[in-house]
Amino acid sequence: MKPFQYTRLSTQDLASGTTLRDSTILAGGTNLIDLMKYGVEKPDRLADIGKLPYAQIEESDEGLLLGALVTNADTAYHSAVKKTYPLLHKAILSAASAQLRNRATNGGNLLQRTRCYYFYDTAMPCNKREPGSGCAAINGFNRIHAILGTSASCIATHPSDMCVALAALEAEVHVLRKGATLVIPFDQLHRLPGDHPEKDHNLEPGDLITHIQLPTEGFSDHFEYLKIRDRESYAFALISVAACLKVSEGKIEDIRVALGGVAHKPWKLKKVEKEMIGKVASTDNFQFFAERLIQGAQSFGTNDFKILLVKRAIVRALNSALNPS
């Protein structure tokens, strides 16, 4: 690791905001320290936010407020999450390993970086790691890469499972910006790569994620988190689907589907979901929905299979959500 200055932040330090602006934020560190050892991240200053007061889960009329510093494991096993948001419970537990979930925080999960092989290898060209150096994945190994919302400069995916569930649940992200709290709808947190794949998200330097607000509706009756991966545990998703349904007399009252492993952000299209309201909850309609959701998908060779697989996965997840076993 490149040597750096370390500061343990207290609540008082937050007021000025300077330290945050000049520093890379350290929470659980499960991704940051990993990247620093590879030389992918080379911060001069680390601001450790571990002692800040964002380590609680609070229930209210507006839903559940998850502190950014609560670990993924404490979130998944929280009684309210298990009861009201079983989708989130399942998504978190499908991710990484028990050890990583015990250490990784909710805020950090949102900001974890891609698993692209070429991003991680500093000997390789990568526009995300080194803007302008090129993308080795487009004509290389891209089995784990994106098929939606890609650009000529980047086809990386966001690797989180938790975020896919949060996207489906339409959570909100609370961000402390210049002393005030900014509420960002989940689908506006992450961004597509475009010409600036070095930017994973829309936060600004100095911003601090403090909480994630889950809305009251948790779709606990009809949900599924389907994760397709290369081994039965401890592997990133090739494709994942977070599916939520509300059904009345066989018809769709509400539908939420977010996809992981296919884009630079959890992939979700509100417009396509709205089109489904009132339609019969059937395999045919789910297939139609899947086609619409991944319209324009483009593959790059070794990830060609994803276009077919993601459609099938969407249908499978929706059917499972519809008919819980």
Add this chain to the structure above:
Amino acid sequence: MLNIGNKQTRVDGPQKVTGKATYTADIAAPFYHAYVLQSTIACGSITAIDTTAAEAFEGVKAIFTHLNLPERLKNKVDYTDPLAPPGKPFRPFYNNTILYNGQPIALVVAESFEQARYASKLIKVTYEEKKFKGSLAENLKNASADRAPEPAKNRGDFTKAFKNSDYTIIREYRQSRNYHNPMEPHATSVEYNSDGNIVVYDKIQGVASSLKYLKGVFGLGADSVRVKSDFVGGAFGSGLRPQYQLFMATLAALELKHNVQMVMTRAQMFSFGYRPEVIHTMKLGCSKDGTLTALSHKTVGETSTFEDFNETIVDWSGLLYKCDNVNLEYELTPVQSYTPLDMRAPGGVSGVYALECAIDELAHEAGIDPLEFRRKNYVDYDQNENKPFTSKELKACYARCEEVFNWNNRKSLAKTDPHLLLGYGMATGSWEALQQPASVALSMNEMGTFTIKCATADIGTGTYTVMSQIAADKLGVSLDKIKFKLGDTAFPDSPIEGGSWTVSSVGSAVAAICEKFQYRIFDVWKRNNPEYQAVAFEAISFQDAKLKYGSKTFAFTEIMQQASKDELSIAHSEAPADGQDTHSGYAHCCVMVEVTVDKELGIIKVPRLVNVSAAGKIINPKTAENQLLGSMIWGLGMALREEGMVDSRYGRVMNANFAEYHIAVNADIHDIHTEFVEEHDDKVNPLGAKGVGELGIVGLAAAISNAIFDATGKRLRKLPMLLDDVLEV
């Protein structure tokens, strides 16, 4: 017999569960830490290397590159090791030529690991790149039989027999590259003593190999270097040859006259040997009744540009079934990469994968149950060598596996999930049962504790335990009276721990030295008890640390009080049994698997794996079973998980980590079972024991491939088989 054959818990268990088993990187000494910078191109040369910034970094003690390698390491220096294949072994820092991506090009030595690692990133390297072809497929034109050893002799007339066969198949099978990846990264800790001598702790499967390399490269005499390796955190072949960390740590220690440790990173564990990618072409023919009439197996494998790595791959096709018309071909082609390396069941696992897939395809063509087909073509002598087997209870394996797996009723098992396709497959497996010369030394102390020394290794196989069991039984003492010591070049010579021959070789030597020592006790007893002068050795026995004669007992400790100091120690060298020459020794197994394939999503799972093995006398069923289960899981990993992804544009492994190079995890393993059938063998070695470390992986990938066909109707003919391979398009 108290211990042999018993499910004995490991004698080194308490050390392992308390963190007190000291692996190479655990050696406590004030070390400098060494970190290797690797090339980022595969072919060309270094035109400039600027180490100024790195040298100035805090804690850095020295940097070695091709520019400052001591001259004495360049000329008339022997870089070979006992298992070096033909060719020129890699010489670190020899010149500015780049032979493969990931080649060590600089060594940074610093006070801490972190300093060394970061300083290495401050080194600026300029290259001149040359064009190259980075994959086996691109280099097929250069494949040649000249670089490969000759396979077993062809027999009969394959072409004619193939033409006359009722059913024939011609198929190609491909295997990707696999990396060993023991959990313990390769490491060397060098203690530099004030007298200039060094003690080298190395991760190696046999300390003699490290010693040979150090002598050849650094010109060290036997009295100036000692190599030790008490615990090895898995190896699977990666420690059969000394790896570059041995050179690096020793170079730095000798030059800086200081203790130096080098531990590879996980990424660096992908920068040396591997099981090579191979392409098999199989041509098989049989008659209507399923008699195998013609068999041709041709394999092309990758090697490096500087060594001709070879394995015994195609010979297995001439061995496993009766067939009178056999044609075997083996070719190598160089790729811009480091040299491959023997990896768990080298050759056998590759050859038998192709053979057992092809046999299944041919049985299917002929409309014969795959188990029946194999029974029909059973062979009870080695047609390659024209020799009988020392023993072969494969028929019993078939029968028992059939029963345990419920093979005959497999189709009647109900499907529970409508999304899942269910399939069953099987294969035969086999591995050599060899014995190598081995030497041991035994001594007894006044407390009646026996110390047995041998330069062998315990790479997780249970050597400490099994040797103690053998010695305890042969001496008639309890297990706690045996101290088995290994992993030290100060101990008597041993073959490298590999080839599943340690029990056979070292175990036989241990048994023999214990028997020798019985005579020693007997002689001393008679000498000091004139009344028993006439007693024959056969009339006494050894039990409970006592010599028994009739109703009388004499404690070893009491008898040996009368012995001279010299008489308390004994040495022995054991040569391979005669049966190793006159007969062919192999262990055998049958494996059956159940797979499920998700119809729409392609997800492949293995809910059930059954292996039944015939491996002679099993000294410790507890550790043997564990090893067999482990090697079966290796088979699963090879079949469904592991793929060293070399980007041929760069000649670089892109998944050089445990997140993307998928080895099996706990959740991948469901119902898995292994058991042994009785197999009496009085020819293979004096113990009648065959090794089991490699047997379980052989055939397993084929069984899974065959089961996937049974489930889906698709022959994938490649490894690993991933979900995208079975997706219906």
Add this chain to the structure above:
Amino acid sequence: MNTNPVHFTLNGKPVKISIEPWTTLLDYLRYHKKLVGTKKGCDHGQCGACTVLVDGNSVNSCLCLLVSLDGKDITTIEGIGTADNLSVEQQIFIEEDAYQCGFCTPGQICSTIAMRNRGEINSEEELKDWMSGNLCRCAAYKNLTKAARRIYKES
């Protein structure tokens, strides 16, 4: 030298030091304290060999900066039991032969203890999933699962 203060408890004993901030818990244990029972298998949170207990939870010590563990209670394999006084978990690992080479064993044992501490295992699948954060290249998984099951139920 660039160091930062940190207080914590290590195997029951309070520690107060100032250390370079890039020192991971794993490197501190191995290089500074010579507590080498905790292993470095990948240094990137991908293998679990470095698993220790922090406040009773299993974590990858390779990914924790020591300075970020201020106020925490850290237990390593050396704090769990000794050869003369084996813990229940260690005893079970020996009985079940839940290892081969032994390199991943300290981490595996820590994971079983954390699993029991957490108490959220309701099925064999969940148990195997929990234990999947500890790779075992020898693949002693069958015996590891047996041992983990016993530790979860018996102790």
